[in-house]
Amino acid sequence: MPAYNEAQVICSVVKKMAAVMDTSKHYTYEIVIINDGSRDATAQEASKTSATVINHILNSGAGGATLTGLSYARQNNFDIAITMDADGQHAPEDVLEGIKQLSKLNADLLIGSRLINNKGMSKTKVIGNTGLSVVTKLLFGVYVTDSQSGLRAYSRRAIDELDWKSTGYEFCSEMIWRAEQSDLSIAEYPIQAIYTDYSRSKGQNNWNGINIVKRLLKQRLVELFE
Amino acid sequence: MRYLILVLCNLPIILLALVNIITQYKLKKVSITRFQHQIIIWTVVLIVLLGSFPLYNILNGRSAFDSNELSLFDIVQTTVIVFLFYAFNNLRQQLDQNERRLRDLHQELSIKLSGK
Numbered sequence: 001m002p003a004y005n006e007a008q009v010i011c012s013v014v015k016k017m018a019a020v021m022d023t024s025k026h027y028t029y030e031i032v033i034i035n036d037g038s039r040d041a042t043a044q045e046a047s048k049t050s051a052t053v054i055n056h057i058l059n060s061g062a063g064g065a066t067l068t069g070l071s072y073a074r075q076n077n078f079d080i081a082i083t084m085d086a087d088g089q090h091a092p093e094d095v096l097e098g099i100k101q102l103s104k105l106n107a108d109l110l111i112g113s114r115l116i117n118n119k120g121m122s123k124t125k126v127i128g129n130t131g132l133s134v135v136t137k138l139l140f141g142v143y144v145t146d147s148q149s150g151l152r153a154y155s156r157r158a159i160d161e162l163d164w165k166s167t168g169y170e171f172c173s174e175m176i177w178r179a180e181q182s183d184l185s186i187a188e189y190p191i192q193a194i195y196t197d198y199s200r201s202k203g204q205n206n207w208n209g210i211n212i213v214k215r216l217l218k219q220r221l222v223e224l225f226e
Numbered sequence: 227m228r229y230l231i232l233v234l235c236n237l238p239i240i241l242l243a244l245v246n247i248i249t250q251y252k253l254k255k256v257s258i259t260r261f262q263h264q265i266i267i268w269t270v271v272l273i274v275l276l277g278s279f280p281l282y283n284i285l286n287g288r289s290a291f292d293s294n295e296l297s298l299f300d301i302v303q304t305t306v307i308v309f310l311f312y313a314f315n316n317l318r319q320q321l322d323q324n325e326r327r328l329r330d331l332h333q334e335l336s337i338k339l340s341g342k
Binding site for chain 1 (some may be wrong): 259263293325332333334335336337339340
């Protein structure tokens with residue numbers, strides 16, 4: 001769970017997550033928070049919970065924090081890893097469902113899509129996210145309905161093989177591209193998005209979307225010289 | 227004669243670039259994608275360098291290797307451009323490697339310092 005300045009909600013997000021995971025007897029789990037150089041009390045708040053807290057010395061962006069999480073999963077031989085937003089946007093039940101679906105669909109990278117059933121999402125967000133999915137398809141040739149979703153499940157193979165360069169939010173699209181390049185199977189399952197005033201204030205707007213497109217385009221062009 | 231000087235000035239740079247990328251690939255220091263892209267890029271540079279001037283002459287009804295229209299400035303400018311492209315390409319690769327090392331170091335330090 002990459003977290004940047006999430007002191008207000010991190011405790012409740014971890015507690016809810018742990019409560020749902022405890023209901024399932026099939027899995028042993030570890031909640032790992034990557035505190036990405038937060039300037040508020042995220043580290044202190046997170047350490048009050050049962051989660052493992054990894055503090056980034058420098059702020060590395062969501063992409064960098066997610067990579068650290070996957071690196072931790074690799075070093076500790078996790079069979080499955082799940083990444084989710086720390087702002088409470090994702091329902092813990094969807095995380096548990098992701099673990100089940102990953103095995104059921106035999107996928108390596110499973111993306112929780114908010115757009116398969118976009119109830120509760122504003123039109124602006126639907127348009128912005130669909131636009132970014134189309135851009136991802138145009139640039140990288142892979143189409144998923146929600147390329148920017150933070151809720152993703154990774155198989156052991158994906159944990160071992162996935163790597164990307166982007167540090168910002170554009171890593172979501174780049175990850176899909178890298179997964180395709182590594183011949184990992186990609187699948188999606190529907191999730192709900194919980195929008196509170198807090199998550200709305202933290203979330204991405206369509207202007208950030210333009211920035212993401214710009215960086216993805218740059219990434220695609222640079223790759224030609226790789 | 228001037229065309230020959232142009233080729234002699236630039237050919238070593240292009241050959242050096244090709245030898246570099248082939249060596250790095252054989253030593254498994256670069257991915258096959260980078261290897262393929264680099265081979266294509268430098269082959270295109272080589273073809274353009276060798277072929278553009280004779281083609282220009284032929285299209286203008288002159289003998290292919292008549293280099294009267296080629297000035298010393300043209301030779302220096304082309305050589306500098308090819309050299310800068312070579313240097314920029316190498317620097318970008320080094321920057322990329324350093325960035326990756328720094329990122330890995332940061333990741334490792336963060337995980338180790340977390341005490342787990």
